[in-house]
Structures are given as structure tokens and as C-alpha cells.
């Protein structure tokens with residue numbers, strides 16, 4: 378399994394001549410996954426490129442991993458907690474599977490102050506991606522799902538793995554039984570809900586990875602009303618909410634009635650550079666019920682207790698420090714740095730006359746190349762500018778003809794990438 382920028386793909390090793398096989402059948406659902414598809418392929422092409430041009434300074438704006446150091450005020454809290462583990466008084470073993478009380482309370486206060494979310498609705502975890510898969514376990518194989526197209530691949534892949542889908546249909550580049558809600562510039566990156574069939578679950582990410590589009594308050598009201606009318610559950614991914622510049626909702630619970638139809642998953646990964654530290658959270662309000670009236674939170678709690686043993690105590694100390702007044706200030710400082718990077722990338726493509734989307738509310742810039750294939754654009758930029766981007770088609774068929782450019786990078790690399798792009802497309 379390969380992890381990069383949230384794009385997770387199972388890599389099918391080439392079948393070598395087998396000497397011995399067990400009698401265990403391969404999980405047919407995992408076998409449905411498209412093998413070695415996006416990031417392994419990008420990695421392969423990057424390596425081939427570096428072999429061809431050993432002296433090239435390749436700049437990666439593809440992966441979407443954070444690059445800047447975590448502020449001291451946050452790491453020192455983690456260091457302190459780690460050192461305390463060497464003392465009798467400071468040692469602690471397993472903690473609550475739902476997370477430390479103080480952290481749950483701080484999350485509720487900081488991000489959901491006025492929206493009726495209680496500490497006990499919040500489950501602290503090792504990250505949003507892990508929670509997405511655990512939520513799939515809660516719902517099981519009999520539910521139907523809808524995703525934005527394009528979207529973060531973990532929704533689709535985890536759905537395939539738990540057996541909610543049919544096979545991959547090559548001609549349309551979609552899995553059977555998944556509802557792909559087209560999100561293009563033509564519909565303001567918001568699905569035409571009148572034409573979307575009912576599904577049990579609706580994955581919705583705002584600001585979106587990869588398009589960078591953030592839903593407006595009006596659009597989110599429509600989404601919540603749509604879910605309510607259909608008796609569906611929204612899994613709202615707010616991993617990039619802190620990057621919002623426009624006055625759009627940062628949490629779905631800003632919309633009245635959302636607590637009855639929505640789960641929200643979030644993460645410190647892109648907030649505080651915790652992609653390696655690992656810390657996130659998921660909100661499951663106790664108002665959210667299954668058709669028989671049973672609280673969804675109870676089943677999520679059961680899954681957390683069975684499949685997870687609580688987030689690292691050191692990481693939780695870091696999370697708590699992030700939410701202190703100094704921590705928040707430091708965290709916003711790093712986010713602001715990436716937002717300046719984003720602006721450089723947006724300005725670069727705009728000045729070259731491209732149709733440029735995203736960027737204002739997310740650290741991703743979504744650039745359109747009408748009539749061209751994403752992989753061809755990727756290859757062109759790599760070959761001629763030594764820059765790695767991400768082909769939009771890797772996020773779903775709706776991403777064809779686009780590339781995603783990530784703003785996570787050291788400033789000198791972003792500036793140099795801008796210079797090379799300007800000379801390539803001038």
C-alpha cells in the first residue's frame with residue numbers, strides 16, 4: 378500500500394513465478410481497486426525523469442505534503458509530554474479511545490463554539506484518512522455512496538474495499554454503484570442536486586481536494602436540505618477549512634439542522650504540519666440516528682474501541698498546544714505562509730492566461746488545459762520544467778483536462794517553479 382497526499386492505492390506487484398500458494402482466496406473487493414494507479418505512477422515517472430536528467434533540480438508540487446517546520450510552541454509541548462513519560466508521575470499508558478477530555482473540550486470550544494457540538498460528540502483520532510475508513514466500517518457493505526467528482530480518492534477506495542461498489546468500469550473510469558457528482562467550473566464546482574439520485578451516504582469535502590473550491594453558505598444549506606429530504610448522511614471532510622479566505626462556512630454545523638444529518642471529519646495534518654505526527658478528529662453528533670433511531674455515535678464509538686486504541690498521548694499534547702492562544706497564532710502563521718505560496722502559483726498561471734481555480738480557500742490550485750489529457754500535461758511540465766504536479770484525472774473522471782498544483786513547499790522552490798512555468802508557457 379502506498380501513501381502520498383491522501384491518495385492511496387494498492388500496488389499490484391507483478392506476479393512472479395509462484396513456488397507455493399496458500400489456499401486463501403484474495404479479497405475480491407481489494408482486487409477491484411485500480412492497481413498502481415496514481416501516485417505510484419507519478420513516482421515511477423519522476424524516477425525515470427531523474428535518471429534521464431540526473432542534474433535537474435526537480436521540484437515537487439504534486440504530493441501535497443506539508444514542508445514547513447512545526448512551531449516551537451507546539452513541539453515543545455510534545456517534547457515535554459514525551460519526557461514526562463520517563464517519570465513515575467508523568468507516565469500514562471492506554472488512554473480513552475475517544476481522546477483526552479481536555480482536548481475534546483478544546484476542539485469543541487475552538488471550532489464548534491456556537492454550533493451545538495458537545496465535547497462528547499468529538500472523537501480524537503490518528504487522522505482523517507483513518508477515520509474515513511473506520512466510518513466505512515460503521516456503515517458496512519450495504520449502503521450506497523455519492524462522491525464529488527473529482528475528489529480525494531480515499532472515499533472511493535475505502536468504499537470499494539468494504540464492498541459497497543461494483544467493478545471498475547474502464548470506459549467511464551468509474552466504479553459501479555457509486556454516484557459521481559460532477560463538480561466542474563460550469564456548475565461552480567457544486568453538484569446539481571436536482572439530478573443527483575438518492576444515496577445513503579454523501580461524501581462532501583469543502584474546501585475540496587483537488588479543486589480548491591469551497592461551498593458557499595447557500596450551497597451548504599442546499600446540501601443539508603437535500604440530505605434531510607432523502608434521509609441521507611453527509612460525511613463532511615473539512616481537512617482544509619483553516620485555509621478559507623472567503624466567508625464560507627468552515628464547519629457543516631454552521632448550517633442549522635446539520636447535526637441530524639452530518640458527520641464531520643477534520644485533521645491537524647494541514648493545520649499544523651501534523652502529517653507525520655498524526656492527529657485528527659471526527660464529530661458524530663448524538664442527534665444523528667439510523668433509521669431505527671439508534672445513535673450513529675454509539676456504533677462509531679464501538680468501531681473506535683475495536684479498531685483503534687486512542688491517539689498517541691504525545692500527539693494529543695501537541696494538538697492541545699495548537700489550540701492554546703499562542704499555538705493558534707503560530708498555526709495560522711504557517712497556514713498564512715502556504716497561502717502566500719498559493720497566491721504565487723495562482724498569479725503565475727493567471728498571468729499566463731490559463732483558467733485557474735481554487736487557491737483562495739485551499740492550498741491547491743486547479744488549472745484547466747482545455748482539450749488536453751491530464752497525463753500529457755503532467756508529462757509536459759515534468760519534461761520541460763522539471764516540476765512534478767498531479768494529473769487531475771487521478772481524482773476521478775471529472776478531473777480530466779486539469780492538473781492540481783500544490784502550494785506546500787519552501788518559498789524558494791515555489792518561486793523557482795513559477796519562473797520555470799513562465800518560461801515554459803510564455
Ligand code: PLP
Pocket residue numbers: 382383384441503504505506507529582586614616643644645646652656657
Ligand atoms: N481529507 C482530505 C481531503 C485530504 O486531502 C487529506 C490528506 O491529504 C486527508 C483527509 C487525510 O488527512 P490525515 O493526514 O489526517 O489522515
